[in-house]
Amino acid sequence: MGSAVQLHSFFNSSTSYRVRIALALKGVAFDTLPVNIRKGEHRAVDYIANVNPSAAVPAIVDDGFTLGQSIAIIDYLDQVHPEPRLIPLQTHSRARVLEFASLIACDIHPVNNLRVLRYLETELGVTAQQKSDWYRHWIAEGMESVERMLARENSGPWCFGNQPTLADVCLVPQISNALRMGCDLRPYARSLAVYEFAADHPAFVRAAPARQPDFVA
Structure with missing residues (x-):
């Protein structure tokens, strides 16, 4: 018998990666249903009609309830599987984590995702070099803001203290993609420290792109 939760995912999608990390941190078993966005499977009529009207990944199906958009999914998981919490309940902590996650999810990721680069x-x-310059420009601008936010907090091994939150769930996939695209992240020491710390955490290891059933080298 399969798991109650199904995840429509693409191994190299940073938004899918976020949700895989969240599910792993919470110990929620799930079945992966690969959606190859390189081949346009997210634009299939049946997928849009029955799974994700946004024509994107990820999407989860939990006992008949279907939901897309990674941040909404993680917030949902916090409601139905509250431990460990990824979006804090305390007002100021919640606001800071959401501020940080929004920087990545709204400012950095959208301008560099696959559909924008293809357009x-x-x-x-644009030439391949111009496309690369575009990608690296927006990574640099965004990561400078990330570093300033981390410096303001000056907290533990994770972005906000001693436990992973939505902030780390968003940061790690973003750094992974930036490194894959050849960006120089050496100026962002605090961000890299979080990324390297997460590399040894079992949940982050299980969620990594290379561990997924649809992984292609």
Whole structure:
């Protein structure tokens, strides 16, 4: 018998990666249903109609309830599987974690995701070098803000203290993608320290792209 939770995911999608980390941290078993966004499977009529009207990954199906958008999914998981909490309950802590996660999810990731990069290339005719310059510019600008936020907190081995939160769940996949794209992240020492600390955590290890059933080298 399969798990109660199904995750529609692509191994190299940073948003899918976020949800995999959250599920692993909470110890929630799930079945992976691969959606190859490189081949456009997220735009299939049946997928849009029955799984995710946003035509994107990830999406979860939990006992008949279907939900897309990684931040909404993680908030939902916090409600139905409250331990460990990823979005704190205390007002100021919650606000800080959401502020940080929003920086990544709203400011950095959207301008560098696959559909934007493809549009730059196929519709606007940018060169490979120009596309790379675009990607690295927005990573640098975003990561500078990330570093300033981490410096303000000056907390533990994770972004906000001694336990992983939504902030770390968003940061680790973003850094992973930036490194894959050849970005120089050496100026962002605090961010890299969190990333390297997470590399030894079992939940982050299980969620890594290379561990997924649809992984392609």
